[in-house]
Amino acid sequence: MNIVDVIRTLAGFAWLAAIGLGILAAVRASRHQTAKGSSSSALILIIVATLLTVLGSGLVYVESNERGVVKTVRAGGVRPVALEPGLHWILPIVEQVVNYSISNQTYTMSFLPEQGPDSAEDSIRARTKDGQEVIIDGTVIYRIDPAKVVQLHISWQENYEAGIVRPETRGAIRDAVAQYGVEEVVSTKREEMVQIITDELAQSLSDNNLELLDFILRDIHFSEEYAAAVEQKQIAEQQALQAKLVVEQKKQEAEQARQEAQGLADAAVIAARGEAEAILIQAQAEAEANRLLAESLTPALLQYQYILKLSPGVQTIFIPSDNQFILPLPDTSNPQITP
Numbered sequence: 001m002n003i004v005d006v007i008r009t010l011a012g013f014a015w016l017a018a019i020g021l022g023i024l025a026a027v028r029a030s031r032h033q034t035a036k037g038s039s040s041s042a043l044i045l046i047i048v049a050t051l052l053t054v055l056g057s058g059l060v061y062v063e064s065n066e067r068g069v070v071k072t073v074r075a076g077g078v079r080p081v082a083l084e085p086g087l088h089w090i091l092p093i094v095e096q097v098v099n100y101s102i103s104n105q106t107y108t109m110s111f112l113p114e115q116g117p118d119s120a121e122d123s124i125r126a127r128t129k130d131g132q133e134v135i136i137d138g139t140v141i142y143r144i145d146p147a148k149v150v151q152l153h154i155s156w157q158e159n160y161e162a163g164i165v166r167p168e169t170r171g172a173i174r175d176a177v178a179q180y181g182v183e184e185v186v187s188t189k190r191e192e193m194v195q196i197i198t199d200e201l202a203q204s205l206s207d208n209n210l211e212l213l214d215f216i217l218r219d220i221h222f223s224e225e226y227a228a229a230v231e232q233k234q235i236a237e238q239q240a241l242q243a244k245l246v247v248e249q250k251k252q253e254a255e256q257a258r259q260e261a262q263g264l265a266d267a268a269v270i271a272a273r274g275e276a277e278a279i280l281i282q283a284q285a286e287a288e289a290n291r292l293l294a295e296s297l298t299p300a301l302l303q304y305q306y307i308l309k310l311s312p313g314v315q316t317i318f319i320p321s322d323n324q325f326i327l328p329l330p331d332t333s334n335p336q337i338t339p
Contacts, residue, residue, distance in 0.1 A: 002061040002087075003059070003061060003087065003336045004059045004060065004061045004087070005061075007052055007055055007056040007059060008053075008056035010051075010052050011049050011052030011053040011055075011056050012214045013051075014045050014046075014048045014049030014052055015045075015046075015049040017027045017049075018043075018045035018046040018048075018049050021041050021042035021045060022042045024042075025042055028146055031182065039271065051235075054092055057092035058089050058091065058092045059087060059089060059322045060083065060087070060088045060089070060090055060097045061086070061087050061088075062083050062084065062085045062086060062088065062097075062099060063085060063099070064102060065085075065101055065102060065103045066099045066101055067082040067084070067097070067099070067100050067103065067146055067149040068081065068082055068083030068088070068097045068099050068100075068145075069082050069083075069097065069098045069099075069100060069153040069224055070082075070083060070090055070095055070096070070097050071095065071096045071097070071098060072091075072094060072095045072144055074094075075096045077154075078150055078153065078154065079149060079150075081150070082100075082146075082149040082150050083097065087322075098153065098157075098158075100149050100152070100153070100158075101144070102143055102144050102149070103143060104139065104141060104142070104213060105141070105142055105143055105144050105161075106139055106141050107139070107140045107142070107161055107165045107166065108122075108137075108138075108139045108140075108218075109122045109123055109137065109138055109139075109166070109169065109170070110121040110122060110123055110137045111125055111135060111137055111216065111219070111221055112137075123135050123137050123221070123257070124134060124136045124137075124169075124170050124173045124174065126173060126174040126177035126178065127174075127177070127178060128177055128180060128181055128182045128185055129179060129180055129181050130181045130182055131153040131179060131183075132182040132223075132226055133222070133223045133224075133226065134177060134182065134185055134186075134220055134221065134222060134223075135221035135222065135223070136173055136177070136217065136219070136220055136221075136222070137217075137218060137220075137221075137329050138169065138173060138197075138215065138217055138218055138219035139211075139215070139216040139218055140166070140169050140201070140203060140212070140214075140215055140216075141213040141214040141215075141216070142165060142210050142211060142212050142213055143210070143211050143213060144160075144209070144211075145206075145209050145210060145211050146259065148209035150207075151209045152208070152210070155208065156208070160208070160209075160210065163235040164204075164205065164208045164210060165205070165210070165270075166206060167256070168201060168204040168208075169201055170203065171196045171204075172200040172201045173321055175195055175196075175200065176196040176197045176200070177193065179193070179196070180193055182222075182226070183221060185220065186220055190217070190220075193217075194217050195292055197215055197217070198214075198215045201215055210271060223296055231267070236317075266324065285336065
């Protein structure tokens, strides 16, 4: 409660007390009792109540978040400058103050009635560039320009929300939506569209003595027909994606089988190559052994080995001294070899 309210309250009490004393004085007078004291007190209270009433009517207190527009009977109808926060004096009866809040205000247009100011569905229906209808919920955060309160009062008085904010917002949204296709509105161009709405709305509110603080695109809905079409499209896309995943899975399985077969084939090749190399190495070793053996053989050694291989039952061998018998024999002075 500010000082003006206190003064007006005191004035009310003073009037009540004055009336009470006046009634008391009248009762005493009707009973032929002295009423001089009551009458004097009632008169004093009437004077005090009148002064307080005049003072309360002339004093105006403007809160820190307000500006006061003074309506007057003088030329122009209003004072050219609004009252700043604090205590002010106006001429009683001939002047009156209308306070306007300069605090941040919000106005919501929503598909849900409980979110709007009028408890009614107030969303914006707009057409996209490709002819689709979208339903948009939005919130405008704004305030009265403190330096233009008087001009706002002259133009709109207290009807600025219904007269400016709501229609200008709806118009800006419809203009922006009409520049894009429905797919762009809901996805790729949404932020760009919001920026266009914000810029256009800021200019229109500024032209009408208001300041735009922010515009919030709350939600985008579709008509029932388009929502059904989108749902069918999404179902088809999901089915196509599922089929693609199945194909990819089959491809992966086939690739895995191919790689396994390739691995088995590579293993067989490697095994065959190893066996071939082993045979080659063995053949080379045998050839080298044969070569070394051949180099080590002499006629005398061969004859000797031949004799060693003869049947162990042979006790005596006669060989002519001037004739070879199958293989050359080693030279010996004794033609008879007796083991």
